[in-house]
Amino acid sequence: MGAGVAGLAAAxxxxxxxxxxxxxxxxxxxGGRAFTTRPAALGGALFDHGASWLHAAERNPLVAIARAHGDALRDADTIRTWRSFVGGRAASAGELADYDAAEARFAAAMAERAAQGGPDTSLAQAASALPDDPWNATVLAWEALIAAADADALSFRDWHANTLEGSNLLVAGGLGRFVVRRLGAAAGPVVCSTPARRIEWQRRGGVRVVTDRGTIEAGACIVTVSTGVLASGVIAFDPALPPPTQAAVRLLPMGLLTKIALRATGEDRLDLPPRCAAHRQVAPGEALTVFNCWPDGADHVIGFLGGGLAWELERAGPRAAEAHARAELRRMLGTRADRAFDRAxxxxxxxxxxxxRGAYCYPGPGDAGARLELARPLAxxxxxxxxxxxxxxxxxxVGGAFLSGERAVRLARFCDRGKPSALATFRPER
Ligand SMILES: Cc1cc2nc3c(=O)[nH]c(=O)nc-3n(C[C@H](O)[C@H](O)[C@H](O)COP(=O)(O)OP(=O)(O)OC[C@H]3O[C@@H](n4cnc5c(N)ncnc54)[C@H](O)[C@@H]3O)c2cc1C
Known part of the structure; x- marks a missing residue:
């Protein structure tokens, strides 16, 4: 159920x-949360709405698939530069050195904290032991941004276990397209526009999945929808899921990561080099907005913001995130930014x-075990x-989604007596 990366890998x-x-x-x-388009608002430039990087490339199974097909991969870290701003001006060399030192101190302190073990806390709490430094809040806000959740809501243990060490690769043509092209082809036909409504999962001989267009009987059902979808209750489980599974869903709320692309059609590139990541020093408790500038030479920048701020702006309406991104650029670059980003x-x-229903999930302090609980096969x-x-x-x-889809196949029970019945009324689409 679900034709995102996990469902396609399982198929x-x-x-x-x-x-x-x-x-x-x-x-x-x-493709689910891997989705590439060429929006007219960006003059037809490639845009990954969801995932764009193959993180932790050295253990990411999608990297091997890309290589096997000869898909061009670029190391995002070697082509990226950084621009940091402090109080409306570019950070000085001394400030940048301090920033590097704060990052190194943070990494060392978190590794030490993890090695100590002990009860789980929030990431913010774990970082609170760091010696005072004006860059601490920015370093912490980066981590929270990547996790799509606020640092005081994140389980330190889960955050540490999911640290994305290693290279971050970009696949030519966009990650969403790659997923459709390569994983979609390997998965075979998909019945689209057909939400599952109900799963009867304790029937003799297998499961029954009810949709608006008919039912499917099969030996097993692999459910790859997000925890946001599971928590919403739009899919009924009959009988109800066991309490530990229900709790795991509840303990894995969806974080949110929002991308805002702003076009600059004039000549002014605001002294931001292509592919640089630009952001400002933030105060404690403030969220970070990072701009990926002029990707692939395009005439837009993409702002990333996450966690509570992202949810707040999404609830505030379609233009709120854009207004926030413009205000952030003004704080970094002055009113020149208002003139430069003149378009859609x-x-x-x-x-x-x-x-x-979100970007990806995160467990709170003490709830790091929820991922494995949810992954425990039932019946x-x-x-x-x-x-x-x-x-x-x-x-x-996407790497984790892929591996978990393959793992689910190893754990699923198959009904060898009866053949799983595909719906006769379905016309499979790709
Ligand atoms: C803005 C953003 C940026 C990201 N950046 C990165 C990145 O750079 N690198 C990275 O590795 N990851 C990134 N991610 C995370 C990555 O996209 C996800 O972890 C991954 O794509 C999830 O795959 P999945 O198969 O688990 O879930 P999904 O992609 O959500 O797939 C589940 C599928 O189930 C379908 N579905 C829902 N309800 C039903 C139903 N009732 N019946 C049938 N089908 C249903 C959905 O439509 C969906 O297609 C990002 C995500 C976002 C949102």
Whole structure:
């Protein structure tokens, strides 16, 4: 259930194992949170609405798939530069050296804290032991931004287990397109625009999945929808899920990451080099907005913001995130930024997508075990959950989603007596 990375990986693994499966997808397209378009608002430039980097490349299974197909990969870190601003001006060399030192102190302190063990706390609490430094809040806000949640809401243990060490690669043509092209092809046909409504998961011989267009009976069902979708109750489970699974869903709320693209069609590039990441020093408790400037030479920058601020702005309406991004650019670059970003903009709204309901999930302090609890197969493998939420060390990533989809296939129970029945009335689409 679900044709995001996890569902496509599961379907491909089933096909390789000679199993029959039907992949149900609620949306009219495959890829889920990996989604590339060329929006008119950005003059037709490539835009990854969701995932764009292959993080932790050295252990990311999608890297091997890209290499096997000869898809060009670029190391995002070697082509990226940084621009940091303090109080409306570029940071001095001394300030940048202080920033580097604060980052190194943070990394060392967090590693030491993890090695000590002890009870889980929030990431913010773990960082509160650091010696005072004007860059501490910025370093912490970076981590919170990547986790799509506020530092005081994040489990330190889960954050540490999911640290994305290693290289970050970009795949030519966008990650969403890559997922459709490569994982979609390996997965085979997908029945799109068909949300599952109900899963009867303790029937003799397997499961029954009810949709508006009919039902499917199968040996097992692998559910890869987000924890936001699970928590919303739009999919009924019959019987109700066991209390530990229900608790795991509740303990894995969705974080939010919003991307805001702003176009500058004039000549002024504001002294921001192509592909630089620009941001300002923030005060304690303030969220960070980071701008990825002129990707691939395009005439736009993409602001990233996350956590509570992202949810607040998404609730405030379609233009609120854009207004925030413009204000941030003004704080960094002055009113020159108002003149430069003279054109249309685009802001993602993953929290409002009924089939996703956020960016990716995170456990709070003390709840780091929820990922493995959700991944525990039910009814001897008749019902198995998978997806980014279910990976203990690559949570929130396409790599983690992929691996958890493949793992679910190993745990699923197969009904060899009866063949899983694909819906006769379905016309599978790709
Ligand atoms: C803004 C943003 C930036 C990100 N950046 C990165 C990044 O750079 N690198 C990275 O690795 N990861 C990134 N991620 C995270 C990554 O996109 C996800 O972790 C991953 O794509 C999740 O895959 P999944 O298969 O678990 O879930 P999904 O992609 O959500 O797939 C689940 C599918 O289930 C479908 N569905 C929902 N309800 C039903 C139903 N009732 N019946 C049938 N189908 C249903 C959905 O439509 C969806 O297609 C980012 C995410 C966001 C939002």
């Amino acid at each position: 491909a693994a089933l096909r390789r194992a000679g199993r029959r499966c039907t992949v149900l997808e609620a949306a009219g397209r495959i 903009s685009l802001a993602t709204r993953w929290g409002s997508d009924p089939f996703i 001897d493998g008749a019902l198995v959950f998978a997806g980014e939420a279910c990976h203990p060390t690559l949570g929130g990533t």
